[in-house]
Amino acid sequence: MVDMLVEDGVAQTSYVNSKRGGWVTFPFIIGVVIGTGIAAGGWLGNLVVFLIQEFSVGSIKATQIGNVLNGCVSLFPVVGAIIADSLSGCYLVIATSSCICVLGLSLFNLIVWLDSLRPQHCEKGSSMCPSPSKTQLSVLYLATVLATIGIGGTRFIIGTMGANQFNKTEDQEIFFNWYFFTMYFFVMLSGTAVVYIEDNMSWRWGFGICLVANAITLAIFLFGNRFYRHTEPQGSPFLDLGRVLVATIRKMKVPLSNRIEDYYCSHDGAATKMNGAPSKSFRFLNRAALITEGDITSDGLVARKWRLCTMQQVEDLKSLIRIFPVWSSNIFLSTPIGIIISLAVLQALTMDRHLGSHFKIPAGSFPVVVILSASFFIPFIDRFLCPTWHKLVGRPLTPIQRIGSGHVFNMLGITVSAIVEAKRLKIAHAHIHNSNHKNVGFIVPVSGLWLFPQLVLLGMGEAFHFPGNVSLYYKEFPSSLKGTATAMAALTIGIAFYLGTAIVDLVRRVTNWLPDDINYGRLDNVYWTVLVIGVLNFFYFLVCARLYNYQNFGKEDNSSTDDK
Structure with missing residues (x-):
């Protein structure tokens, strides 16, 4: 990476x-x-x-x-x-x-x-x-x-x-x-x-x-x-992409041309001929680079920047549109992480967190297990798994394959979370049944270490899909967006946290699964619901991955560093 x-x-x-x-x-x-x-x-x-x-x-x-x-x-x-x-x-x-x-x-x-x-x-x-x-x-x-x-x-x-x-x-x-x-x-x-x-x-x-x-x-x-x-x-490339959309809308009624010379390409501010024909995908966007009367001055400069764009700017926008379905499928990939690590803190607060008779693990430290797991498995994947895969299969592990592996480990992590919570609740309900009065906020006699396997699995999933996402965006985004490409993974995570918040809020509104005292709720049902959504999202990802064609991956040196 x-x-x-x-x-x-x-x-x-x-x-x-x-x-x-x-x-x-x-x-x-x-x-x-x-x-x-x-x-x-x-x-x-x-x-x-x-x-x-x-x-x-x-x-x-x-x-x-x-x-x-x-x-x-x-x-x-x-x-x-x-x-x-x-x-x-x-x-x-x-x-x-x-x-x-x-x-x-x-x-x-x-x-x-x-x-x-x-x-x-x-x-x-x-x-x-x-x-x-x-x-x-x-x-x-x-x-x-x-x-x-x-x-x-x-x-x-x-x-x-x-x-x-x-x-x-x-x-x-x-x-x-x-x-x-x-x-x-x-x-x-x-x-x-x-x-x-x-x-x-x-x-x-x-x-x-x-x-x-x-x-x-x-x-x-x-x-x-x-x-x-x-x-x-250097100026934001997003402004150029916005110009493409505006120019396309302003020229919607202009018929497209099959002649290469009718499209605009610039070099140092001067008009030049295209090296090749505009791509046929999302062909309507080609209108943004179609030269019409009054678009270019006598010196070959663009007269109206919001009406004429270069074909490179058009192709940059097309690249983003092509990758958008795969990017969108990765939003829910990070959503379970946000849901589980926050609710795991609440679970830890109700569990026995002692290691020995003197040390007690802070509840707020449990999410660190995800970071530790990811930190361990990222170099393992990069230095051992990817080279081994390359030797056995004859080609490198692609970014989309790494992301798909992350989906699988995420679903395993959610499954283990639901099973562990069901067991914790069974013991908690037995405690409530045997008590003569309702005990609010009691500690369930279950070790907090039970939460570690699910957090480790989520960390393993992140070790696969985070570098995979960064690699995919960096290699497939336009050259003008290389600086922003690696931040797209962070953007996905940010949206995923908001989506997780919305899901939890919806569950609270329509069910009684999430009271403030989770010992009297059904947090396991929340995890099973997240798992169902995760499985549906995984199938959506598979469809997007099947339809996506790499634009740049594999055209360079396909060595073991491709996925780093």
Whole structure:
């Protein structure tokens, strides 16, 4: 995957102060990755527990809020990438986002230090817990929004800026190796160590560590500005794609031509002849490049940019349309992950999480198992499974085959989730039946380790489909969208979190499966429902995969690095 991400390197990027850059920038840039990872694991990873314990938010509503924020964290990198490419460059986006993150974490620290910013504490399961005031909710919402924007606007753009500091592909590969390792390591470290501190010492210590880490890494990043190589904004290719749609609509009544010379192609602003005929797929879009009276000046320049486009711009849009069905089938691929990892926190809160007599696993740390599993299986797939497949079959494992494998492991993970929850509920209902009174929020005598297999399977699925998606988009997207292609996987994940939130909300409205105390619900039925939808989506994916024809994959060197 690293080889793929840096395949084009920085050859197509315009630089300011090209003598800057190099490994001297690495400590300053990687510091932001560390700060972002600590924040993501420290406050966002344990937000569900924080809302339940400190703001008396219902458990299901807390998971919904967590899903929405995780979706935002995945969507903001796309917005940040567009702003960086079109307007400001990477440095300003990262610096601004990091400052916003520090502000958000500062508000979180105020919340845990000032009792007036939190409702009065009440016993777990009590029906008399006071609701937070409007002021308390306003400060909480502002803190979450600022911290979410800060993490989302920094996480992936820092990788692009880091790669831009190097000229050699080998150096870029080494940087990306350290970038991914650092990001995963500190998310896992914070999701375990900092979350443990929050659960067993205090929220003040946990949020304080997140704030200090982010403030220090931001200062280090800003201090290194004199060493950075900055890129000039190149303008957004999405604007060109929009022009194609507008030009096509404006020329809907113009008949298409079979003559190549009637279509516009540009080079350095001048009109040139096409190298080949326009493609026949989505032929109606060819009108956007059809030259009509008044479209070109006497100097060969475009007179009206929203009426005439180049054939390359038309073909770029066609490429996106061709890949859209496969992309859409991957939205629900990530949806079960968002649903299960958030509800797994609620399951963990009702289960025995002790390891030995002294150590208790924090409920907010259980989603880290997915990251650990994915981190282990990604190199296993890349370095062992893919080369072995290539030797046995004679051709590389394609991106779509990797995505399909991810579908299968996801469905296995959902199945195990439903089975484990059914067993947990059986024991919980037996406890309720044997009790003389209704015990709210009781701990079911079932080990929290029962949740590990389903989380490991989801991590295995992510190890297949996440690199597969990134590889597919990077190889099949137009060259003008290479910088945005790798962010499309994050966009899919963001939409999936929102879809998961909508599904859970619908289930709550039409069934009684998800009360705030899941011991009295039927969470297993929720998982079975998700599985049915997942199976239907898998068949839709198979149809899309069958109909899709690769445009670029296989035309290059079909070595073992094709799917990396």
